[in-house]
Amino acid sequence: MSEAGRNMGRRELLETAGKAALAGVALSPATLRALGVDLPGIDHAPLRAIAGPDRVVVIPGRTWINSWVGYGAPPTRTRRRPGESEPPPPPSGPPPTLAWSMESGPGDVSFGDSAALVTTASFSAPGEYVLKLTADNGQEKVDSTFRVTVETPPPGEPLNVVYTKKYRIDNRLWNQRARALIVNWIPHCIDQINRSDLQQGPGGIDNFIEAARALAGQPHGAHKGYVFSNAWVHQTVEAMCIALMVDPQDDPGILAAHAQMRATLEDWIPKILAAREPDGYLHTAFTLRDRERWPERWSARGRGNHEGYVAGYFLESAINHYVMTDGTDTRLFDAAKQLADCWYDHIGPPPRQEWFDGHQEMEQALVRFGRFINDVEGQGKGEKYIQLARFLLDCRHAGTEYDQSHLPVVQQYEAVGHAVRAVYSYSAMADVAMETQDVDYQSAVRSLWESITNRKYYVTGGVGSGETSEGFGPEYSLRNNAYCESCSSCGEIFFQSKLNRIYHDARYADLCEETLYNALLGSLDLEGRNYYYPNPLDANERRNPWHGCPCCVGNTPRTLLMLPTWMYAKSPDGIYVNLFIGSTATIENVAGTDVEMVQRTEYPWSGRVSIIVNPRASRDFSLRIRVPDRNVSRLYRSTPEANGITSIRVNGSVVRPAIVKGYAVLTRSWNAGDEVELELPMTVQRVRADERIVADRGRVALRYGPLVYNIEKEDQDLGQSLAPDAPLTADWRDDLLGGVMVVRGAFTSGAPLFAIPNYVRYNRQAALEPPPPRPAQGERPAPRPASSIVWIAEG
Numbered sequence: 040m041s042e043a044g045r046n047m048g049r050r051e052l053l054e055t056a057g058k059a060a061l062a063g064v065a066l067s068p069a070t071l072r073a074l075g076v077d078l079p080g081i082d083h084a085p086l087r088a089i090a091g092p093d094r095v096v097v098i099p100g101r102t103w104i105n106s107w108v109g110y111g112a113p114p115t116r117t118r119r120r121p122g123e124s125e126p127p128p129p130p131s132g133p134p135p136t137l138a139w140s141m142e143s144g145p146g147d148v149s150f151g152d153s154a155a156l157v158t159t160a161s162f163s164a165p166g167e168y169v170l171k172l173t174a175d176n177g178q179e180k181v182d183s184t185f186r187v188t189v190e191t192p193p194p195g196e197p198l199n200v201v202y203t204k205k206y207r208i209d210n211r212l213w214n215q216r217a218r219a220l221i222v223n224w225i226p227h228c229i230d231q232i233n234r235s236d237l238q239q240g241p242g243g244i245d246n247f248i249e250a251a252r253a254l255a256g257q258p259h260g261a262h263k264g265y266v267f268s269n270a271w272v273h274q275t276v277e278a279m280c281i282a283l284m285v286d287p288q289d290d291p292g293i294l295a296a297h298a299q300m301r302a303t304l305e306d307w308i309p310k311i312l313a314a315r316e317p318d319g320y321l322h323t324a325f326t327l328r329d330r331e332r333w334p335e336r337w338s339a340r341g342r343g344n345h346e347g348y349v350a351g352y353f354l355e356s357a358i359n360h361y362v363m364t365d366g367t368d369t370r371l372f373d374a375a376k377q378l379a380d381c382w383y384d385h386i387g388p389p390p391r392q393e394w395f396d397g398h399q400e401m402e403q404a405l406v407r408f409g410r411f412i413n414d415v416e417g418q419g420k421g422e423k424y425i426q427l428a429r430f431l432l433d434c435r436h437a438g439t440e441y442d443q444s445h446l447p448v449v450q451q452y453e454a455v456g457h458a459v460r461a462v463y464s465y466s467a468m469a470d471v472a473m474e475t476q477d478v479d480y481q482s483a484v485r486s487l488w489e490s491i492t493n494r495k496y497y498v499t500g501g502v503g504s505g506e507t508s509e510g511f512g513p514e515y516s517l518r519n520n521a522y523c524e525s526c527s528s529c530g531e532i533f534f535q536s537k538l539n540r541i542y543h544d545a546r547y548a549d550l551c552e553e554t555l556y557n558a559l560l561g562s563l564d565l566e567g568r569n570y571y572y573p574n575p576l577d578a579n580e581r582r583n584p585w586h587g588c589p590c591c592v593g594n595t596p597r598t599l600l601m602l603p604t605w606m607y608a609k610s611p612d613g614i615y616v617n618l619f620i621g622s623t624a625t626i627e628n629v630a631g632t633d634v635e636m637v638q639r640t641e642y643p644w645s646g647r648v649s650i651i652v653n654p655r656a657s658r659d660f661s662l663r664i665r666v667p668d669r670n671v672s673r674l675y676r677s678t679p680e681a682n683g684i685t686s687i688r689v690n691g692s693v694v695r696p697a698i699v700k701g702y703a704v705l706t707r708s709w710n711a712g713d714e715v716e717l718e719l720p721m722t723v724q725r726v727r728a729d730e731r732i733v734a735d736r737g738r739v740a741l742r743y744g745p746l747v748y749n750i751e752k753e754d755q756d757l758g759q760s761l762a763p764d765a766p767l768t769a770d771w772r773d774d775l776l777g778g779v780m781v782v783r784g785a786f787t788s789g790a791p792l793f794a795i796p797n798y799v800r801y802n803r804q805a806a807l808e809p810p811p812p813r814p815a816q817g818e819r820p821a822p823r824p825a826s827s828i829v830w831i832a833e834g
């Protein structure tokens with residue numbers, strides 16, 4: 040953006056003014072006014088123009104431009120808090136004339152109206168364009184530019200999802216993580232949800248019991264907890280169903296946890312089903328509501344009631360219950376269908392009603408549900424749910440950035456607002472782009488991906504700086520006391536995985552891996568007894584067993600345990616390998632047969648991967664193996680290079696396959712027992728951030744394979760700096776933190792540097808800071824110093 044003075048501080052303005060005066064150039068009134076110079080005859084604030092943000096257009100589509108020209112500060116579209124007064128009217132001045140032009144680009148641009156603030160632009164050819172808005176009021180002339188990347192559409196057919204069904208994990212890191220989730224974490228969630236005496240984050244299965252009593256006309260208790268407290272019940276149901284599909288391998292702890300989960304499902308399912316309204320509507324906060332304050336469902340003033348957020352998680356839990364029982368128990372599935380139909384009967388084009396929920400989730404759940412119905416009941420049967428998802432998204436407008444309703448979704452090109460709502464919204468938009476091939480959805484989804492990945496993305500793969508309420512901040516503003524809620528990491532994984540399927544491109548899977556290992560995996564402690572709601576890169580407090588808003592408690596395990604879905608994608612002619620995790624999973628219906636995929640690897644502790652391909656019948660198909668690229672986000676650059684695959688052998692013979700969209704393509708007749716051996720480069724890398732990220736200037740992060748590292752106060756003084764050329768080595772420590780590769784070196788002081796993977800941060804007692812002193816009445820507590828940091832001072 041080149042708009043004069045917008046990003047200029049007074050110092051830069053003075054420098055510019057000085058240079059201009061030396062060169063004998065007249066300064067614009069806007070610049071003079073910004074310098075504090077009184078301009079006789081001009082009694083208004085400086086004229087300003089703001090175009091942008093940068094975006095992507097998929098041709099033959101167009102882009103919507105919502106620019107601003109005026110005097111004083113541009114209006115904000117953030118949420119006003121209750122009781123907060125209207126902002127004062129903006130200062131006015133003479134009306135400027137506007138003109139759009141193409142500053143650069145490889146083709147032609149046509150504007151819907153080249154003299155309007157709100158207009159459209161379309162493009163004749165792919166490539167990079169710069170568009171310019173000029174505003175001229177006769178006294179001042181200002182301009183603003185933005186960049187448009189014009190692309191051709193994605194391939195016509197998206198890749199198919201690989202459902203997580205019964206699978207086996209054979210990998211030290213993932214066996215430990217899955218065991219902690221299955222043996223400790225999910226049972227803990229079950230216990231908490233069964234309790235009716237919780238003071239913090241209450242509202243579990245008791246809400247369903249009371250709602251059923253109310254529906255039966257019996258005396259009943261009030262609703263407990265947040266209006267969306269059903270969400271973690273449904274997520275925990277889904278997490279149990281997925282956990283039950285993980286092979287227990289005779290582990291007595293896992294077998295006992297599985298038995299408890301089966302008993303819990305038998306206990307909970309009838310209670311959940313009994314809380315449904317006669318037409319299938321399910322939301323206990325509604326059934327147990329104060330009828331004066333909440334007279335009806337789906338009302339314009341009820342967008343904060345999370346009706347879609349809760350319903351969506353119910354639909355998703357029903358899908359995995361159906362899969363886990365191989366379709367032999369359809370109780371939840373039938374109820375989910377009735378609930379989805381109830382929504383469909385009320386919400387839609389006339390005579391049905393327009394509506395959207397303040398917290399997205401129903402949209403991506405409806406597409407997932409529609410696709411699942413297409414798969415189990417036949418193509419076409421699930422289309423109505425996909426249409427409803429799109430309708431709900433298309434209803435979003437005239438609201439605020441907080442819940443991504445400030446503009447129609449197809450006109451949103453910058454990631455803004457509450458980060459979980461945002462990534463759930465974008466993930467659902469990717470679903471709609473995938474299902475409908477709608478070019479406007481494709482353009483918005485690619486633009487939002489660029490906005491996140493190249494301007495608002497942490498090196499850990501987390502999102503949400505927390506500068507807006509639990510949300511995204513401005514471009515390149517990535518403070519390290521970040522928000523990075525665990526649920527937004529789940530949403531990032533959903534979003535990236537869908538883009539991978541739309542574009543058949545491995546770079547989205549690279550980011551999926553980055554977020555999985557570095558933002559989500561460490562949300563839970565090693566034992567699986569405590570978790571983080573926010574995941575700052577400067578960590579300064581311990582995890583908690585529960586939270587006042589326990590939205591992440593079931594979301595995290597259901598996402599982490601859905602490994603086959605993140606590891607693979609498929610097309611009619613082959614299998615895409617996206618993650619390297621020792622495991623056995625079956626990919627159904629590839630080239631007319633089912634293929635058991637066996638991965639043998641201790642990745643990320645070793646770069647050696649063996650993939651045994653076991654088709655039920657010999658078939659010709661392509662195996663596409665992701666070639667890791669650690670530099671997908673342009674915000675970060677790492678040295679030395681550790682991209683690519685060092686070597687590939689098929690049945691012992693070295694092969695040099697073509698690399699297409701980040702995949703090594705192995706096309707042949709595959710027979711049971713065929714083995715592909717890979718060697719992935721594993722080395723300690725230094726990562727440096729784009730200079731525009733102020734918080735990371737003069738700092739370096741460390742990475743080994745896909746893992747981002749951090750240093751803890753436990754092992755060193757965190758204020759020390761690391762020389763750019765100081766040697767760094769990776770050492771295996773079998774005895775530490777369940778067995779991890781540590782990174783060693785020396786600070787410039789000569790003191791040793793000792794780094795551990797970010798996902799195991801804050802697992803040693805001594806890393807904990809003592810609690811800060813209690814603040815005096817009315818004072819905010821002092822921020823705790825970080826005891827675990829990702830970005831190390833360099834010098």
Ligand SMILES: [Zn+2]
Nearest residue numbers: 524526590591
């Ligand atoms: Zn959450």
